[in-house]
Structures are given as structure tokens and as C-alpha cells.
């Protein structure tokens with residue numbers, strides 16, 4: 155038996171429910187969710203879940219798609235429509251769907267999905283036996299080497315950069331620049347050395363980064379792989395970003411302070427030329 159689910163104002167069969175591939179929940183994890191337990195057809199701790207839902211939406215500046223009263227009615231209705239006795243109601247609200255861009259538009263309408271899951275909430279055999287657990291380093295989210303769609307923070311940071319009149323953001327950690335919003339960051343020191351952060355789990359292993367390092371070394375440009383500080387970047391001769399979407403992008407100001415003479419630098423241009431020449435010739 156299939157469930158009846160809720161999708162943006164409609165009750166539809168679970169096999170018919172479709173969300174766009176451009177939904178920001180899918181592309182950027184730009185969404186929030188709640189799970190409310192149901193026992194004997196009744197919502198457990200509903201007020202707390204509804205309150206947190208409001209807090210989560212407010213934190214992300216996603217509008218509440220329905221009124222508080224309607225939200226409770228929807229919860230009750232989905233339980234009734236699915237004759238759910240015990241289990242839970244899963245609810246997810248994303249910022250909505252539009253063409254992929256870290257920056258989102260004001261026109262977006264949230265995507266609102268609800269479905270039920272049947273489960274014997276009060277009859278859990280593990281309550282008797284207990285469960286086994288293992289410890290792991292806290293990693294939410296330190297595994298930046300994995301190219302996941304967990305891009306919410308990057309998206310929010312880029313929006314804030316835009317509000318501040320900037321084009322992108324440089325992320326810092328313990329005074330060191332980790333990466334830009336969606337690209338790797340590099341500097342050229344006053345003595346012409348290309349400095350870029352060494353690979354670790356703290357940054358995405360950029361394909362463009364690897365290529366420009368190879369090309370720079372082949373062109374006898376000195377390369378150092380080490381962390382560099384915000385001050386070093388602000389006082390560098392040149393700063394640039396690399397990614398598959400922007401190739402080699404000069405940065406001319408950081409926090410309103412010009413880098414070098416405030417114009418794109420010559421080594422940045424040379425590296426971009428090397429990259430374009432070599433990689434386009436080898437494009438397949």
C-alpha cells in the first residue's frame with residue numbers, strides 16, 4: 155500500500171510526488187526538517203517540533219510556507235489520510251528550486267514535503283537489549299576534501315559577501331585561509347613564489363589547483379604548499395582563486411584593502427594563460 159504524501163499544497167500518491175532536480179535542498183542542503191513521533195495516531199511533543207521548525211526556518215531566512223494552525227492541521231491530516239497509528243511524520247522545507255547558483259533570488263518559493271513512516275515506537279526490542287556504539291571524531295563538517303552537496307554554509311557566506319558588496323568569501327580558520335567560497339585560494343609573494351595550502355581534509359582537493367601547480371612547476375615558477383595567513387594574503391603581490399567554473403580568478407581586494415596595486419597581477423594572468431592553453435589542447 156502506498157502512502158499519501160504532502161507536496162506544496164497537494165495530497166499526492168508517494169509514487170507521483172516529484173521535486174525538481176534544481177531544488178536547493180538537493181543541490182545545497184539548503185533545507186530544514188523535522189520528525190515528529192506519532193503514537194496511537196497522536197503527535198508526540200508537537201509544540202517543541204513546531205517551535206524548532208520556526209527557529210530553523212528563521213535562522214536560514216526561509217519563509218514559513220503555511221501558518222502555525224495550518225501546520226498542525228497538515229500533521230493531523232497526513233496521519234489520518236495514512237491511517238497512521240504509530241510511527242512518525244517527516245517534514246522537510248527547502249528554500250525552493252531555481253537554476254544552480256550559490257546566490258539565491260528573492261522570488262523563491264519554499265518546497266514543502268511531508269510523509270509518514272510507520273514504526274512500532276513503543277515496542278522497540280533494543281530498549282531491552284541496549285545498543286553498541288563506537289566513537290568517531292566529530293566531523294560535522296570537517297571533511298571538506300569530499301565534494302558533497304553540503305553547501306549551505308558556502309551559500310550563506312556568499313550571500314553575506316554579496317550584501318557587503320563583495321564577489322566571494324575567503325574562509326579562515328585559526329588565522330589561516332582555508333579556501334574561497336567555491337574555489338581554492340592562492341597567493342603570489344613579493345618574490346614571485348606561488349603559495350597554496352597543502353592538501354588535507356580541511357580543503358577540497360581542487361582539480362584546477364592540481365593542474366596549475368603542475369603547470370607552474372613546469373614553467374619554473376617557485377611553488378610552496380603551506381598555509382598562509384589573512385595578513386600574508388593582504389600583503390601579497392597577487393591573490394587568485396581556482397575552480398572549474400572560473401579557472402584562474404584574480405582577487406584585487408580583501409576586506410576592502412587592495413591587493414598589490416589593486417589590479418589583476420601578471421603571474422595570475424600567466425598561470426591562467428598556461429592553464430587555458432594546456433587544458434584546452436587536452437580537452438576531450
Ligand code: PDD
Nearest residue numbers: 336337338358360361362363397398399
Ligand atoms: N566548486 N573548493 C571548493 C569549496 C569548491 O566548491 C570548489 C569547486 C573548488 C575548486 O575545485 P575544482 O578546481 O575541482 O573545481 C575548491 C565548484 C566549481 C562549484 O561548486 O561550483
